[in-house]
Amino acid sequence: MLKARLVVDRDFVLSDIDRRVFGAFVEHMGRCVYGGIYEPGHPTADEQGFRGDVLELTRELGATIIRYPGGNFLSGYNWEDGVGPREERPVRRDLAWFSTETNQFGTNEFMDWSKKAGIEPMFGVNLGTKGPDEARRFLEYCNHSGGSELSDLRREHGYEKPHDIKFWCLGNEMDGPWQICHKTAEEYGRVALETAKVMRWVDPTIQLAACGSSHRNMPTYGSWEYEVLDHCYDEVDFISLHTYFNNNADSASEYFGVIELLDAFIKEVAAICDAVGAKRRSYKKIMLSLDEWNVWYKTHKIEHMRKPGWPEAPPLIEEVYNAEDALIVGGALIAILNNADRVKTACLAQLVNVIGPIMTETGGAAWRQTIFHPFALASKYGHGRVLRTVSDSPSYSAKTFPEIPYLYATVIDNPADGTTTVIALNRSLSDNLEVDIELRGLGAERSLVAATEIHHANLKAVNTKDAPNTVAPKTNADVAIEGETVRVKLKPASFNVIVTKAAQPN
Ligand code: AHR
Numbered sequence: 012m013l014k015a016r017l018v019v020d021r022d023f024v025l026s027d028i029d030r031r032v033f034g035a036f037v038e039h040m041g042r043c044v045y046g047g048i049y050e051p052g053h054p055t056a057d058e059q060g061f062r063g064d065v066l067e068l069t070r071e072l073g074a075t076i077i078r079y080p081g082g083n084f085l086s087g088y089n090w091e092d093g094v095g096p097r098e099e100r101p102v103r104r105d106l107a108w109f110s111t112e113t114n115q116f117g118t119n120e121f122m123d124w125s126k127k128a129g130i131e132p133m134f135g136v137n138l139g140t141k142g143p144d145e146a147r148r149f150l151e152y153c154n155h156s157g158g159s160e161l162s163d164l165r166r167e168h169g170y171e172k173p174h175d176i177k178f179w180c181l182g183n184e185m186d187g188p189w190q191i192c193h194k195t196a197e198e199y200g201r202v203a204l205e206t207a208k209v210m211r212w213v214d215p216t217i218q219l220a221a222c223g224s225s226h227r228n229m230p231t232y233g234s235w236e237y238e239v240l241d242h243c244y245d246e247v248d249f250i251s252l253h254t255y256f257n258n259n260a261d262s263a264s265e266y267f268g269v270i271e272l273l274d275a276f277i278k279e280v281a282a283i284c285d286a287v288g289a290k291r292r293s294y295k296k297i298m299l300s301l302d303e304w305n306v307w308y309k310t311h312k313i314e315h316m317r318k319p320g321w322p323e324a325p326p327l328i329e330e331v332y333n334a335e336d337a338l339i340v341g342g343a344l345i346a347i348l349n350n351a352d353r354v355k356t357a358c359l360a361q362l363v364n365v366i367g368p369i370m371t372e373t374g375g376a377a378w379r380q381t382i383f384h385p386f387a388l389a390s391k392y393g394h395g396r397v398l399r400t401v402s403d404s405p406s407y408s409a410k411t412f413p414e415i416p417y418l419y420a421t422v423i424d425n426p427a428d429g430t431t432t433v434i435a436l437n438r439s440l441s442d443n444l445e446v447d448i449e450l451r452g453l454g455a456e457r458s459l460v461a462a463t464e465i466h467h468a469n470l471k472a473v474n475t476k477d478a479p480n481t482v483a484p485k486t487n488a489d490v491a492i493e494g495e496t497v498r499v500k501l502k503p504a505s506f507n508v509i510v511t512k513a514a515q516p517n
């Protein structure tokens with residue numbers, strides 16, 4: 012049995028949690044839109060063709076904001092193709108995924124779907140084949156009340172009220188050579204600045220995110236962020252960062268290191284933002300939008316991303332997640348929460364079928380992948396503020412990261428209901444980890460609200476249509492409370508959520 016200690020103090024607050032860190036992503040890619048959220052004729056589809064089973068699972072997942080319509084797709088997208096009478100919408104070849112796009116689902120359908128799903132939209136403007144002019148035109152269509160050509164066009168399309176979309180991404184992964192109309196940092200920094208300016212003139216209430224690096228391993232990483240922000244620092248609120256985790260060595264101990272790398276990535280990008288701010292002697296802080304993140308390695312080869320013959324909605328990168336992937340997703344959520352002072356939006360990519368927590372069969376069932384569960388638990392209990400943690404845990408070393416503590420945890424205090432939530436990973440593959448958690452100043456008379464674990468003896472176990480609950484949350488019965496201390500036993504390779512409540516909330 013390994014032992015560890017975790018200490019927090021009510022007064023040592025890292026940050027309030029921005030609920031937008033529990034975001035997801037819907038791209039016109041594979042079966043994410045068509046056959047995912049939208050499938051007219053499906054037994055659960057509503058009058059608009061939205062799958063009811065997927066809507067229900069999206070609500071259960073607890074996604075708060077959803078990024079749309081891409082992704083790489085964004086860089087070749089004409090927003091006008093996806094609005095207005097359906098029978099007049101053009102069918103086009105999508106050069107991002109070598110697929111045929113029918114445009115039967117577009118901006119207004121996504122807004123209707125968002126309302127039914129109870130999520131906030133996060134939109135992107137095409138800075139690949141398009142530029143500032145299209146961006147301002149699109150924003151006018153979406154957010155202006157009326158009395159101008161494009162806002163009146165929206166009204167003609169049946170949407171009297173503006174959509175009032177608050178969060179906008181200035182393009183997608185513009186540092187990537189794979190991007191349609193990839194740019195250098197200077198080219199992109201200039202276009203991001205000018206696009207941001209005109210968009211803010213159309214609607215000063217929006218928030219804007221410039222593209223950061225597509226990955227920490229990009230050759231331009233670091234200099235890209237610096238140069239882009241050197242151009243557009245004063246006009247943007249966020250810089251994005253994207254990351255997809257790989258289980259390179261097929262060893263869970265090595266795999267856990269990717270969580271530490273995410274933490275390093277976040278801190279590095281924040282430092283670069285602050286370096287640009289320091290050079291300008293600016294008091295403004297740029298926040299981080301981790302607007303694409305997930306595990307993605309089993310379907311990362313080109314044959315998983317492109318199917319011959321320009322098919323409509325082919326199955327692309329339909330990664331099947333296993334128990335260890337769920338632990339990585341859980342660990343990434345802990346890293347995001349432990350950086351809640353800088354990460355204000357984050358999107359698990361994507362929502363359904365395409366590297367998604369939800370999987371569907373066209374015409375058939377929908378089920379929860381393993382990674383659904385840590386996300387749903389973190390979103391359910393991720394209300395309030397993150398406390399600064401001091402932890403003392405045995406550790407091990409790996410090639411992915413030199414020192415990996417077995418215990419990886421975050422503590423959330425929710426003054427609204429008096430609960431304190433500890434989200435903790437045990438990264439030992441062989442040993443239980445007994446953790447003493449001191450909740451200083453959070454109230455001594457504590458009771459247990461919930462103790463849930465995600466653990467499976469077989470790290471390769473998966474959920475399927477026929478066995479959808481192989482990896483699912485269970486109760487962790489090994490919790491004891493003594494005064495302000497919660498003592499919990501974490502199973503080897505497990506993700507845990509322990510919620511306690513003080514009798515007298517502070
Ligand atoms: O999520 C799949 C793809 O990964 C996105 O389209 C792109 O932005 C990223 O490279």
